[in-house]
Amino acid sequence: MTNRINKRILFGTVLFFGFSINGFSQESAAFPLWDQIPGAIKNDAYKEEPRLDAQGNRTGIRKVTEPTLMPFLVKNDSGKNAAVVICPGGGYTVLSIDKEGINIAKWFNSIGVSAFVLKYRLPSDDIMTDKTVAPLQDAQEAIRTLRRNAVKWNLDISKIGIMGFSAGGHLASTASTHYLDKIYDSKDDISARPDFSMLIYPVISMEDGITHNGSKESLLGKNASADLIAKYSNEKVVNENTPPAFLVHATDDHAVPVENSINYYLALKKNKVPAEMHLYQNGGHGFGLGTKGTQTYWPAACKNWLIANKILEEKQTYLFSYFKGNGEDGLHFASSTDGYEWQTLKNDTYFLTPEVGKDKLMRDPCVIKGGDGLFHMVWTVSWTDKGIGYASSKDLIHWSKQEFLPVMEYETGTRNTWAPEITFDEKSTTYMIYWASTIEGKFLETKSEEEKGYNHRIYYTTTKDFKKFSKTKLLYEPGFNVIDATILKQDKGYVMFLKDETKVPVQKNLKVAYSDKLTGPYSKASTPITGNYWAEGPTAIKIDGNWVVYFDKYTSKKYGAIKQTETGWEDISDKVSFPQGMRHGTVIKVDPEIIANLKKE
DSSP states (O other), rough: OOOHHHHHHHHHHHHHHHTTTHHHHHHHHHHOOOOOOOOOOOOOOOOOOOOOTTTTOOEOOOOHHEEEEEEEEOOOSSSSSEEEEEEEOOOOBBOTTTTIIHHHHHHHHHHTTTEEEEEEEOOOTBBBBBBHHHHHHHHHHHHHHHHHTTTTEEEEEEEEEOOOOOOOHHHHHHHHHHHOOOOOOOOOOOOOOOOOEEEEEEOOOOSSTEEEEEEHHHHOTTOOOHHHHHHHHHGOOOTTOOEEEEEEEEEOOSSTTHHHHHHHHHHHHHTTTTTTEEESSSSOOOTTTTTSSSSGGGGHHHHHHHTTTTSSOOOOOEEEEEETTTTSOOBEEEEESSSSSSSSHHHHHGSSOOOOOOOOOOOEEHHHHHHSSSSSEEEESOOOOOOOOEEESSSSSSBBOOEEOTTTTTTBBBOOOOEEEEEEEETTTTTEEEEOOOOSSSSSGGSSSGGGGOOOOEEEEESSSSSOOOOEEEEOOOSOOOOEEEEEEEEEEEEEEEEEOTTTTOOOOOEEEHHHHHHOOOOOOOOOOSSSSSSEEEEEEEEEEEEEEEEEEEETTEEEEEEEETEEEEGGGOOOBTTTTTTEEEEEEEEEHHHOOOOOO
């Protein structure tokens, strides 16, 4: 048996060599689907062949004699990866295995889904006793093969789906509605039901006036009976157990009418099966991943659907915004996939230069993702100004015009406006901007002559649109000189990480306070959560369910970190690597695509 498989793989390698250089290594890993192909008729004259364009490039495969699965596995050992069997289209006469197979599989890998391109048999009386069931036999066996090998391939057996394009969409919808059909002797009782389906400009119906005649004739023959037509008109056999579906079609598809998708969607809806359909104004037929027009957005919609249905875990990466030196050059970014190893972006050069404020600095940059989908940033512009900087961006590359927000202009005696932060309240769709300021003549009981007499408290304003702002108010008066507050949502309330700036007796450490509401009141500050060193500029994020707080060990000229544990706070500074020279900033979670685009800059 092993020799037989090796020979088949070698044969596939030789056959495809020269026709698909990019897919060559992956195609050589394709393996036969069957030990013994069911319903096969021996025909030595019937041989598989590539379809080539005028330049000799392969555009498809004809006359499939031996079905195979081509694996594209996600490279991790989670054991819980979703997987999809991909059925290329081609009117049941050819397989567009590159555009609607290999390219799609690579895209699935990029979002963390394992993919298997199915080279299924194309209906032919020359090599099949019943050509109407041969493609479905291959699809059912492909689903079962994934489940049989779930441990070896690190697949989640409850997240095995199927995708099909055009006639491949008919096969995928057939596999989704005829999974109980006993059309061959299976060697076990493993389910052939897909857990979900994705149907892209699919043929669904075999009914005249809506079907794709070429696909119908290839599968059912020229003189198909009414019963056979009804059986493979899959919109007619949907029931409550049909798997959830994601459908894509272009209204101007003149090959496969859009009604194929519409009618299948309505059948799913009638049976209360979860479904999502995207109908685009243009795109025609066979657009694959999309080349132009509105249909180019369907992959992103598909990914969102997989996430929304908990088929795909929404994987995030971490982004650290920070400044260097005195903040003269501007905004810097670093990224991490685990929150421990941080890599600079753009060779640690700036992404945005400061333009507002007395000193035109960009210190203490705080970046958050708002409820409007925009990234909002505030920063310290000067040592002595009464306001802060503000800008927004869709992608962290292209920014709005920088604005100076005079948040302390009406507070007489204000000496400074430092370390601003933003927190978004999802319930009220309100942003709270807060910062540290010293106002001469206030809080004299904690005034010191040390460090130029600064005696900070935390102040705030709120806004819904960054155009109109509430009157500035005092947010936190802990009874000591406080600075560098950062506030995050936690359970039903909020947690504030802050710096006790007291010099005499010396504190210079980080503490925590809590509140049920974003705008307070906040509790008494905790005992120090940092160690025997001076710390400032905390920023925090939850990793694996526990808070990790990053901060500037500024007298040591390096960064540090602590992690929340069941027994307290553990210093993990020796386990975290930071860019050299980074200063006070903010960490957030972002989509991996954001990081990928930043890396191109």
